[in-house]
Amino acid sequence: MDSVILKTAVRFLLPLLLLASIFLFLRGHNEPGGGFVGGLVAGGAIALYAITRSAAAARQLVRASPRLLIGSGLLLALGSGLAPLFFGRPFLTALWTTTTTAVLGELHIGTPLLFDLGVYCVVTGVTLAFVFTLLEE
Amino acid sequence: MNAQVAVVLPIVLPLATMTVLLLTWKSIVAQKVIGVVGSTLLLMSATALLWLVARHNILVLQVGSWPAPFGITLVADRLSSIMVMLAGLMAFAVSVYSLATIDDRRVAFGFHPLVQLLLMGVCGAFLTGDLFNLYVWFEVMLIASFVLLTLGGERGQLEGAIKYVALNLISSAVFLAAIGVIYAATGTLNMADLALKLRSFPDQNVVSVLAMLFLIAFGTKAAVFPLFFWLPASYHTPPVAVSAIFAGLLTKVGVYSLMRAFTLLFVTELEFTHNLLLLIAGLTMVTGVLGAMAQSEIRRILSFHIVSQIGYMLMGLALFTPLALAGSVFYIIHHIVVKTNLFLIGGMIEQRFGTGLLAKSGGLYRSAPVLATLFFLAAMSLAGVPPLSGFFAKMTLIRGGLEAERYAIVVAALVVSLLTLFSMTKIWTEAFWKPAPVDAATDVRLGDQSWTDRFFLCGPTILLTTITVGIGVMAGPVMDAALAASEQLLDQNAYIEAVLSVGSRESTRP
Known part of the structure; x- marks a missing residue:
């Protein structure tokens, strides 16, 4: 689409939307948000870029093909589900650990974060696969 | 192997395979x-x-260690494990067969990942102990089947x-x-x-209404009368490998689900349901x-036979005695093997003549004796001729019917069995016995194909025919x-206790 206003706006919107998607993704642990919404926002941001430039330009921006995103996302989610099996716990049981980092202080992280990251990748990948296919028709 | 791993593997393995297939999308060989x-x-x-x-x-x-009534429970009892085994x-037979029959264009569009997704849905439906989870597995299975x-x-x-999508969406909504x-x-x-x-539910009329809703939902998927018409309308259209796996697994x-619902949940109003x-x-x-x-x-003939055979499986469930129910289980084992096999063999006939029309094929008894033997064994087993697997399946059901003194259904089962034999004889005389039609130049001989293709075509059918004969020989x-x-299906208390006791024992979460 050839619109100067949209093109200029996207230049600012793209990083903002991507940041918002990461915010939503991390916030999803205890509050509304999560990998699915985060992935949708990320997919939407890149779709906006693809609409103003071209699908090819957007593909170059993402580098990874949508299919790779979907595959690796599924692998991440599956891995987080299988991890507890090695500790003798049932499939998909959440494993938690607390680590202390210099910047963020004490962090409570576990396999659900990994699972959500998988969802994030899959949703972004699926959205981009749709958008790219439609734009390249 | 750890029991907890064993229960989840039939769901996780197809998912893992599908993921790897997604990552190796570009290479057809991979x-x-x-x-x-x-x-x-x-x-x-x-x-x-x-085992x-x-x-x-x-x-x-x-x-996820969530205790029983709250989390999702996976349950593998004898029936589930038999179904997963089948x-x-x-899956094995059809994926080998597909190597020779599915063209590269379809492989490039993701035939193999979709088959794995379908298998994940099927195994999940067999293993789940939760109604909503069952719905989710149905959807996984259906979405894969729509695309396939x-x-x-x-x-x-x-x-x-x-037709297939419309009817299945309606049944999903119900x-x-x-x-x-x-x-x-x-x-x-x-x-x-x-x-x-549900046992102690105050208003049993509500339970009956629920039973009917589930009967419509599962009945449409199982293709029972009068909700079956989507099946013969769609099963002959996709490539043979696809319709073979649909014929073997989807309606089953x-x-x-009907067997699970009407042996575990809706058993209070037996007289009605x-x-x-x-x-x-x-x-x-x-x-x-x-x-x-x-x-x-x-393939149209075979599709209608699926519907007819579903009736036998329901017969044992409806009689609701240990013997009749065992007949149903035996029938499912027999039917899945034989039906898939017949579709695979039908595919080989279609491939030779370029059409499934019986009028345009013939002479296979002479030109393809091995194929003729394979078809003969499978078809006779479907009709229920001793000593093949179908005979014992039908005999058990009929003995169950006689014991329960439901003579009408016994007569129906016997007559339908005879008509099945007639219908199988029709394919036999048309495709195998009758001399090849004049334009039989289209008859592509198996000998003209490469030996790997021949192996991929015949290997699975020979394996399945051996199993059919094996079930007959080792019927005991x-x-x-x-x-x-x-017996396990009829012992609801054991199931309930197994599920709920594990829940309470593990309910002390860290």
């Missing part, structure tokens, strides 16, 4: 190799599960798919509505917990076989397994 390896692994894990369940009776897994076997059915985009495929109502009525969706709550997921089931069983048998007799194309052990499964 797609084919990984597809077959994945199906082989599924078969192995299913065998392990069958473990035979030793430990019921294996229960609370996914799914693994069909239309993959290739031929005109006939799309026409068949419209299923979802039924789940909503049952949750509102009882406040739980865990099947073991539901079985307990519906039958399995199971008598209705018996009526439906009889009508399904008769209409299916009559439909088959009117057809003149191999198979019958024992079916009887054990049916």
Whole structure:
């Protein structure tokens, strides 16, 4: 689409939307948000870029093909589900650990974060696969 | 193998295979190799599960360690493990067969990942102990089947798919509505917990209404009378490997769900529900076989026979005695193997003549004696001729019917059996015995194909035929397994206790 206003706006919107998607993704642990919404926002941001430039330009921006995103996302989610099996716990049981980092202080992280990251990748990948296919028709 | 791993493997393995297939999308060779390896692994894990369940009776897994009525429970009892085993076997046979029959264009569009997705849905439906989770597995299975059915985009495929998709979406909507109502009525969706709550439910009329809703939902998927018409309209359209796996597994997921629901959940109003089931069983048998007799194309005939056979499976469930139910289980084992095999053989006939029309084929008895033998054994088994697997399956059901003194259904079963024989003889005389038609130049001999293609075509059918004969020869052990499964189905308390006790023991979460 050839619109100067949209093109200029996207230049600012793209990083903002991507940041918002990461915010939503991390916030999803205890509050509304999560990998699915985060992935949708990320997919939407890149779709906006693809609409103003071209699908090819957007593909170059993402580098990874949508299919790779979907595959690796599924692998991440599956891995987080299988991890507890090695500790003798049932499939998909959440494993938690607390680590202390210099910047963020004490962090409570576990396999659900990994699972959500998988969802994030899959949703972004699926959205981009749709958008790219439609734009390249 | 650890029991907790064994229960979840038949679901995880297809998912893992599908993921790897997604990452190796570009290479057609990799797609084919990984597809077959994945199906082989599924078969192995299913065998392990069958063996473990035979030793430990019921294996229960609370996914994510959430205790029973709240989390999702996976339950592997004898029936589930038998079904998963059959799914693994069909997956293996069909993925090998697909190597020679599915063109590279369809492989490039993701045939193998979709088959794995379908298998994940099927195995999940067999293993889940939660109604809503069952709905989710149904959807996984259906979405994969929608795409598999239309993959290739031929005109006939799309026409068949419209009916298939429409009917299945309606049945899914009914299923979802039924789940909503049952949750509102009882406040739980865990099947073991539901079985307990429905027993002491104050208004049994509500339970009957729920039973009917589930009967419509599962009945449409299982293709029972009068909800079966989507099946013969669509099963002959996709490539043979696809219709073979549909024929073997998809309707049987519906039958399995019916068996689960009407042995575990809706057993308080037997007089009403199971008598209705018996009526439906009889009508399904008769209409299916009559439909088959009117057809003149191999896969259409076979599709109508699926419907007719579903009637037999329901018959045992409706009679609701240990022997009759064992007959149903035996029938499912026999039917999945034989039906998939017949579709595969039908595909080979179609490939030789370029059409499934019986009028345009012939002379195979002379030109393809091996194929003729394979078809003869499978067809006679379907009709129920001793000593093949179908004979023992039907005999058990008929003995069950006689014991329960339901003579009408026994007569129907015998007559339908005779008509099945007639219909199989029709394919035999047309495609095999009759001299080849004048334009038989289209008869592509197997000898003209490369030896690998011949192996991929004949290997699975020979394997499945051997199993059919094997079930007949070793009917004793198979019958024992079916009887054990049916006794377990009728012992609802053991199921309930197995599911709910594991929940309470593990309810102390860290």
